[in-house]
Amino acid sequence: MAERTLMKGNEAVAEGAVRAGCRFFAGYPITPQNEIPEYMSWRLPEEGGTFIQAESEVAAINMLFGASSVGTRVMTSSSSPGISLKQEGISYCATAELPIFYTNVVRGGPGLGNIAPSQGDYFQATRGGGHGDYRVIVFAPKTVEEMANFPRICYELAFKYRIPTMVLADGILGQMMEPVTFDFDPIDPSVFKTPDWALRGSKPEERRVIKSYDLRPGKMEQWNFRLEKKYDEIREKEPRYEAVNIDDADIILTGYGTAARVCESVMALGRKDGLKIGYVRPITLWPFPKSIFKELGEKVEKFFVVEMSLGQYIEDVKLSLNGKSEIYLHKRPAGGIPTGEEVLELTRKILSGDKLKLVA
Numbered sequence: 001m002a003e004r005t006l007m008k009g010n011e012a013v014a015e016g017a018v019r020a021g022c023r024f025f026a027g028y029p030i031t032p033q034n035e036i037p038e039y040m041s042w043r044l045p046e047e048g049g050t051f052i053q054a055e056s057e058v059a060a061i062n063m064l065f066g067a068s069s070v071g072t073r074v075m076t077s078s079s080s081p082g083i084s085l086k087q088e089g090i091s092y093c094a095t096a097e098l099p100i101f102y103t104n105v106v107r108g109g110p111g112l113g114n115i116a117p118s119q120g121d122y123f124q125a126t127r128g129g130g131h132g133d134y135r136v137i138v139f140a141p142k143t144v145e146e147m148a149n150f151p152r153i154c155y156e157l158a159f160k161y162r163i164p165t166m167v168l169a170d171g172i173l174g175q176m177m178e179p180v181t182f183d184f185d186p187i188d189p190s191v192f193k194t195p196d197w198a199l200r201g202s203k204p205e206e207r208r209v210i211k212s213y214d215l216r217p218g219k220m221e222q223w224n225f226r227l228e229k230k231y232d233e234i235r236e237k238e239p240r241y242e243a244v245n246i247d248d249a250d251i252i253l254t255g256y257g258t259a260a261r262v263c264e265s266v267m268a269l270g271r272k273d274g275l276k277i278g279y280v281r282p283i284t285l286w287p288f289p290k291s292i293f294k295e296l297g298e299k300v301e302k303f304f305v306v307e308m309s310l311g312q313y314i315e316d317v318k319l320s321l322n323g324k325s326e327i328y329l330h331k332r333p334a335g336g337i338p339t340g341e342e343v344l345e346l347t348r349k350i351l352s353g354d355k356l357k358l359v360a
Helices: 009-019 035-046 057-068 081-095 122-126 144-161 171-175 219-237 257-272 290-297 313-321 340-351
Strands: 005-008 024-027 050-053 074-078 101-106 137-139 165-170 177-180 241-244 251-254 277-282 284-286 302-307 326-331
Touching: 005 009, 005 144, 009 035, 009 074, 009 101, 009 144, 009 165, 009 171, 009 177, 024 035, 024 057, 035 050, 035 074, 050 057, 057 074, 057 081, 074 081, 081 101, 081 122, 081 219, 101 144, 101 171, 122 165, 122 284, 122 313, 137 144, 144 165, 144 177, 144 219, 165 171, 165 257, 171 257, 241 257, 251 257, 251 340, 257 277, 257 302, 257 340, 277 290, 290 302, 290 313, 302 313, 302 340, 313 326, 326 340
Parallel strands: 024 050, 024 074, 074 101, 101 165, 137 165, 251 277, 251 302, 302 326
Antiparallel strands: 005 177, 137 284, 241 277
């Protein structure tokens, strides 16, 4: 039986990255993700890796650009405003097709906001966040155990598609402690084959260039179209989701991360009372699992979105359902945390015909 360890979410995602072969981390302190760089500051040297506390978030992300260019598995992390400062560098990495991995442990906003948990960075994560046309693969854990195991998948996809990948969590998942079982053994980076695109030296016959732009007329447009083909392939092959009790559901509750845990508990409580509640959560926020929503929209009349923001996640639910079902929203921004009791009460009202907070 695999060993179970009690871990905090921030430490779990850091350990998961190290076990998955990460050997370079650069970051800068910001609450509520500070345990990640703190953990990496002693854990990476144990494995022969490099930890750098950069002078700023901007410096940290550009250090990843350099370290990733030689094929190293790299990581950075931050919270909300810190991720905003990294966006220019993330855009550079995406366009240069560098397989970086990063984590956003979201705090309340906008602006400086507070250090309370939030999901207000959904648009930033799923729409690229920085300038230009680009995407990053986004995983949304709902447990500390998923925080621990998603880095391995993120690195695999990052190198498969040469694309930045991220774990989008919130302050609750970053700070809470749960038992963790790693579903993979530690990986020795020496087993990794050096990518054929990685910078290896200055021999003329091995000359390689990594850059994020081409100033020749028309070349940047061609570059974007080439990247688009990759994004289309990811949309087709990589969506992930969890769906429970959907076959007989009169209403589907949906959320991601901590909000998904609330939906899951409401479904269990409601089912005990005879309410036919189903539950869907996206595991990847991009690519978004449109197909399951499209399928359920053909037979389920009501969807209830629960999110810890003013209504960002709901936009992808609406686009996926395309007007086929009624959509309701319960929103708690900037540190407001939905409770099972309030969501269950609202679910009862919706099932009884109340049009409260009908969005579509």
